[in-house]
Amino acid sequence: MSASQDTVYQATCTAPVNIAVVKYWGKRDTSLILPTNSSLSVTLSQDHLRSLTTARCITSSTSTSTSPRDRLWLNGDEEDINEGGRTARCLAEMRSLRQKIEADNSSLPKLSSHPLHIASENNFPTAAGLASSASGLSALIATLARLYDLEAHGVSQSDLSRIARQGSGSACRSMFGGYVAWEQGERADGADSVAVEVAPASHWPDLHALILVVSDKKKGTPSTAGMQRTVATSALLQHRIKHVVPERMDRISRAIRERDFDQFALETMADSNQFHAVCLDTVPPIFYLNDVSRAVIQLVTELNRASGRAVAAYTYDAGPNAVLYVQEKDVKLVLDVVLQYFPQSAASFPDPFATGVAPTGSKERVAGLDGFNAKVIPQHDEGAVARVIHTKVGDGPRTLDSATDGLLDAEGLPKSLAK
Numbered sequence: 001m002s003a004s005q006d007t008v009y010q011a012t013c014t015a016p017v018n019i020a021v022v023k024y025w026g027k028r029d030t031s032l033i034l035p036t037n038s039s040l041s042v043t044l045s046q047d048h049l050r051s052l053t054t055a056r057c058i059t060s061s062t063s064t065s066t067s068p069r070d071r072l073w074l075n076g077d078e079e080d081i082n083e084g085g086r087t088a089r090c091l092a093e094m095r096s097l098r099q100k101i102e103a104d105n106s107s108l109p110k111l112s113s114h115p116l117h118i119a120s121e122n123n124f125p126t127a128a129g130l131a132s133s134a135s136g137l138s139a140l141i142a143t144l145a146r147l148y149d150l151e152a153h154g155v156s157q158s159d160l161s162r163i164a165r166q167g168s169g170s171a172c173r174s175m176f177g178g179y180v181a182w183e184q185g186e187r188a189d190g191a192d193s194v195a196v197e198v199a200p201a202s203h204w205p206d207l208h209a210l211i212l213v214v215s216d217k218k219k220g221t222p223s224t225a226g227m228q229r230t231v232a233t234s235a236l237l238q239h240r241i242k243h244v245v246p247e248r249m250d251r252i253s254r255a256i257r258e259r260d261f262d263q264f265a266l267e268t269m270a271d272s273n274q275f276h277a278v279c280l281d282t283v284p285p286i287f288y289l290n291d292v293s294r295a296v297i298q299l300v301t302e303l304n305r306a307s308g309r310a311v312a313a314y315t316y317d318a319g320p321n322a323v324l325y326v327q328e329k330d331v332k333l334v335l336d337v338v339l340q341y342f343p344q345s346a347a348s349f350p351d352p353f354a355t356g357v358a359p360t361g362s363k364e365r366v367a368g369l370d371g372f373n374a375k376v377i378p379q380h381d382e383g384a385v386a387r388v389i390h391t392k393v394g395d396g397p398r399t400l401d402s403a404t405d406g407l408l409d410a411e412g413l414p415k416s417l418a419k
């Protein structure tokens with residue numbers, strides 16, 4: 001057997017979660033996933049939240065199966081790759097890019113002709129409103145791009161974001177680190193509906209994110225269905241698309257370029273509020289926020305008012321979990337206050353940045369805040385916020401070594417199945 005027949009073609013990558021500060025909500029083309037407005041997000045660090053994916057080409061020398069086919073395991077369980085579904089579409093698009101390269105370079109191995117085995121794991125709850133579809137689909141695209149060596153043949157991150165977009169809209173933004181815009185584009189074929197970097201993480205590296213996990217249960221109204229109900233029924237959405245988002249995209253991009261946290265926070269909170277207003281304007285109405293979410297909004301508003309400036313910016317996706325963006329210099333203050341009202345245990349707030357803040361916050365800090373209305377919300381019991389994930393802005397997809405970090409065993413099956 002020649003060396004090339006023995007070669008195992010595989011790749012392993014991780015990709016990050018992103019949380020939008022200008023929300024994507026609504027499609028003008030549900031099949032290609034083309035949005036009704038542009039959006040903008042912050043990519044979060046993969047040190048804390050990430051999807052890890054290994055993909056392998058199944059050749060006769062790497063499989064004993066008689067009828068190999070594309071297979072995907074998510075967190076150890078095999079998922080159906082439905083024909084015509086989003087994952088199948090991403091695989092087809094990636095293969096077609098590779099096919100073109102193979103057609104132009106006859107010496108390259110014909111990787112596009114082999115079935116794929118893909119295993120992926122999220123290190124945080126899947127389908128729980130924590131943007132697992134964004135990190136998961138971008139990890140898939142980043143891994144296949146590496147496997148097919150697309151970058152070396154002129155395929156850019158924005159080209160890849162066009163394909164990730166077809167897996168889940170918000171996934172296109174996870175193809176970049178830092179501060180990322182998804183430009184809605186105008187073309188019917190979606191060629192110009194891609195993610196672009198507004199600024200790398202290194203431009204404004206001290207932005208932290210505190211995720212207050214109010215619930216990590218599966219949400220009632222999935223984003224995909226919810227947003228199309230809004231498109232069909234909400235007049236407020238039309239106003240938002242035409243008269244609010246375009247100017248907001250400009251203002252928030254400028255705030256990021258100028259590291260102007262006050263302006264960034266103002267736009268972020270206003271956009272979250274308007275997104276949940278269009279949900280309420282939908283027929284029948286969609287409710288993602290609950291009483292705990294609203295209490296967090298009141299607390300942050302009072303903290304900002306009493307501080308005379310923005311110390312935290314809240315934002316909520318299609319669920320009750322709050323994401324607070326905070327500058328590094330204010331992280332302790334915000335934690336002291338938030339944990340005082342929403343106490344945690346050492347397990348539910350492991351303090352990954354070693355801030356030294358107690359999991360129950362600081363009574364003294366709250367008492368010492370001049371002009372702060374300590375009765376703005378009640379002190380909640382432990383468990384009202386199930387856990388607090390502390391992370392910060394981070395980089396884009398990373399390539400790992402499949403030999404040490406890969407998820408597939410010698411047979412091309414998930415290692416986790418053998419455990």
Ligand SMILES: Nc1ncnc2c1ncn2[C@@H]1O[C@H](COP(=O)(O)OP(=O)(O)OP(=O)(O)O)[C@@H](O)[C@H]1O
Pocket residue numbers: 051052074120121122125126127128129130131132133134135136137139140222223317318319
């Ligand atoms: N690592 C992964 N690899 C491939 N697909 C994934 C991965 N993680 C999640 N997905 C896909 O995304 C789906 C979950 O998306 P869903 O929109 O329901 O939840 P979410 O992304 O966690 O929430 P939200 O989009 O509201 O933040 C999963 O059912 C799966 O199809």
Ligand SMILES: C[C@@](O)(CCOP(=O)(O)OP(=O)(O)O)CC(=O)O
Pocket residue numbers: 019020022023024025033039133167168169170171223224225316317318
């Ligand atoms: C509220 C949001 O998080 C909606 C995300 O929607 P998805 O990207 O999950 O939807 P599909 O394109 O249908 O897969 C806002 C955002 O991330 O911009």
